Amino acid sequence: MRIKNRVSSFIIKIKNVISKSFKWILKLPKTIFDAKFSHNTGTKLLSLAMAILFWFFVMDQVDPEISRVIESVPVQLTNTQELDQNNLKIMNQTDFLVNVEVTGRRNNVLSLNSENIYLWSDMRSVRNGVNNVFINSTINSESVSIKSVLPNEIVLTVDRVVSLPKPVKIITSDKFQDTLYQESMAVNPVEIKVSGPESLVNSVSYLGGTISVNTLTADHKREVSLVPYSFDGEVVNGVELDINYATIDLVVGKTKQVSVEPVIVGEVAPGYKIVEVKINPETVVISGEVDLINSINSIKVETLQLTGDENASLIVEKDLILPDGIKTVGLDKPIQVEMKIEEIQTKEFTYLVSEIPIVNLNENYTTDLISNSDSVVVRITDIESIIKSLAKEDIHLDLNFSNVIEIGNYRLKVNYSSEKEFNAIIIDPDYVDVNVSDIVANP
DSSP states (O other), rough: OOHHHHHHHHHHHHHHHHHHHEEEEETHHHHHHHSOOOTHHHHHHHHHHHHHHHHHHHHHHHHHHEEEEHHHHEEEEEOOHHHHHHEEEEEOOOOEEEEEEEEHHHHHHHTTTTGGGGEEEEGGOSSSSSEEOEEEESSSSSEEEEEESSEEEEEEEEEEEEEEOOOEEEEEEEOTTTEEEEEEEEEOSEEEEEEEEEHHHHEEEEEEEEEEOOOHHHHHEEEEOOOEEEESBBOSOOOSSOSEEEEEEEEEEEEEEEEEEEEEOOOOOEEEEEEEEEESSSSEEEHHHHHHHOOOOOOEEEEEOOHHHHHHOOOEOOOBBBTTTOSSSOOSSEEEEEEEEEEEEEEEEEEGGGSSSSSSOTEEEEEEEGGGOOEEEEEEEEEEHHHTTGGGGGOEOOOOOTTTOEEEEEEEEEEEOOOOOOSSSESOOOOEEEEEEEEETTT
């Protein structure tokens, strides 16, 4: 079927060429045909005309005119310096590729590629916003022409270039070790200019950097790289920073629990005594720079000055005396100092000498103490609470004969013992005269 179609087409073209040839011959000047045939001039001219017509016919069949679409031909942007001068930037910058339809002789068209075609769009007419820019074209071939460029425009989204300061924000990626914390952090600079398309620059919320603090035990200084972030916390691409880092000076703080010490100056009223001093709270948590905190084990309160008239317990509030750079943690009220004051009293007990126990007496000896009618008075001085609860049974007296190794007269010290401790104790008299004799010598 295809062969028949080709034959028919060929016959039709032959007829058309012959018809055109005769018409052309008829238009030739008559003098050509009137020439003397002895010289064969007319015949020669006719042969030449027929040869030319036949050549056109062959060329039309062997190398016909065709059209072809060359795809992905790049479009060059010209006069881009105009964009820089007008502070403009193309937002959708990419390789602009279009299709180009060319027409010409088959052999020439088929040998053509995108490198033979030059397309360009002029940036001088571009303004802020969306621009449809015409594509100009030229082709490096005399036998092939450009029929069409599809599309014949490129769409450029252009934004104004601005430069605005944005704040620097440094965040920590982890936590400090126990008792350590961030005392302060100086950031330099606090703002950095961000340049780029206006829409992108306006979308930048801050310039963020991240540091790890888990291994820090002392102050730390370093440079931190910065990245532009949007209000949603996303990285903003397509902008430039004047500088891409900030210097941080991180001061590490420490917390510590220390005891509270009262400071009391002066004396209470005569005949009275400070029995106990209580602090509420007894300990506080302080914070400050690491080295300073490590040097502190206790904190004193403001001085409590006694006047000498105090004869009863009292409670006063005093502030802590904090060194420079130290502060308390969780303490929102003054320190309570409770001072318990009691009167000093005296109580006395009388013991008969004959009632005083004898210890360490040689079993072969005896004494005359059983017949001694003298007495010993014990006076105890202490605070009221102790004196009130004190009983005679709390005081234990004795006479120790451990140094008596022979019979005779002796003066022995009256000893005492008690489970309680006293401020003062007086035994009167503190010695007892005693006679030591053999048991057999006294039937």
